[in-house]
Amino acid sequence: MNRLISFFFLIFILAVSFGCKKDSKRRIEKFHRQDVGYSAFGILSDKDYKSLTVEIIFMTGFKPTDLAIDNLKQLISAQCNKPDGVRFIFREISPQVKSSYSIDDVVSIENEYREEFTYRKDLAICFLFLDGPSSENQGSSMVLGQAYYNTSMVIYEKSLKDNSGGFGEPELYKLETTVINHEFGHILGLVNNGTEMYHPHQDAANGSHCINSDCLMYWEAETGSLFSNLIGNSPIPTFDSNCLKDLKEKGGR
Template sequence: MRHFNLFLLVAAFVAFSGCKKDSKRRIEKFHRQEVGSSAHDILSDKKYQSITVEIVYMTGYKPTDAAMNNLQAMINQYCNKPDGITFTYHEIAAQGKTSYSISDVRAIEDDTRQEFTYKKDLAVYFLFLDGPSSENQGSSMVVGQAYYNTSMVIYEKSLQDNSGGFGEPELYKLETVVINHEFGHILGLVNNGSTMYHAHQDSAHGAHCDNQDCLMYWEAETGSIFSNLIGNAPIPGLDANCIKDLQENGGK
């Protein structure tokens, strides 16, 4: 009888461990989908009532408080999350690489991500790096990318290297444009998870808006944005077409 009880205990433990592993796999799988596939979940309160924004940054490359405040304002403005927004910050060691590929970025996320969507809270992940994108070519520069349905990378060193000096924009302005632009992509803009209400996609540049004054114009995630934010130049926001797309997909 004692051996039988021990067998039941071991079997229960194995089953419980298996359930935990399966549950962990399901949670992680949620965050390995295509960009824009979770747009409705992020925008609406139908399934998730709150958002946790995880900020992982390499030493020396933490984003400015002003940029984070502007990201929170964007989420509040367009996402229906009655239970609020939480920001968490995690510093990791700088790797000192000459450049980072998207494969590198995904591997770093696998090692460092701590916040996952659970119950009624949806988690998104930003990674801030100490080096440039491997996709840079000459004067053509990639400064941010959305690469999963809840994951974005910001090449913070590229932003720091091109801000704050004579004839250069303020760092927080650059960060705000790039960060909010990438967040716009996981909200399904443009025509990539949030269906267009009126035609405004710049098909030549993928999931971007054809309005050069809109936050979702293609230049916002490239080095071309540097010269557009000098002096008193305003930080661009979403245009009416992009806002309408978000509202039709469950947003405010």
């Protein structure tokens, strides 16, 4: 009799444990499927999350340059309050050799390969670097990167490689830095998309972008219109004073 009771008790414990794991997975998935800008405060401040994990998933042959990653690290250090540090995880996956990628394709890849998720006091974000262009490209008009969830961004690395390094083209790391940091700016809630404006500076005609053409959050920074702005000694754009003020008021440095 005691053995029978113990058996059913064990079954009960296993069922509860399995149910808890499923609930936990649902909560994780729900947290990472919010609108762009939803986690701006969590990424910027140290109130809810003390550390940040940045997962870099790249297809073979399309890993971002070390210089671009170093520049992203500097931006995070300058803007985000994370006393327990920032951890970078690099994950290489096989190319899919698609002619182009839709956002649905991107989400499917993230669902299959992403392994780092927010846990306790550590908030996780994810970048995907792909071996093909965006399906939203039209002629000479290109989409170079997109923030599509609150912790998720895609960089169309092949488009960056195809339009850099040659005569009359920008250096690859400059193009990467601009697009990567621009998309990160979007998940930080810029402009007026999760992080409120201290002073009006949104370019409403172009969505969540800044009216200042010299600012990192100007709309051209994620499109092919950017190329000519980075040639030669042209500087890599940074957040202007209005964007910096917005980030600080939201909990950033």
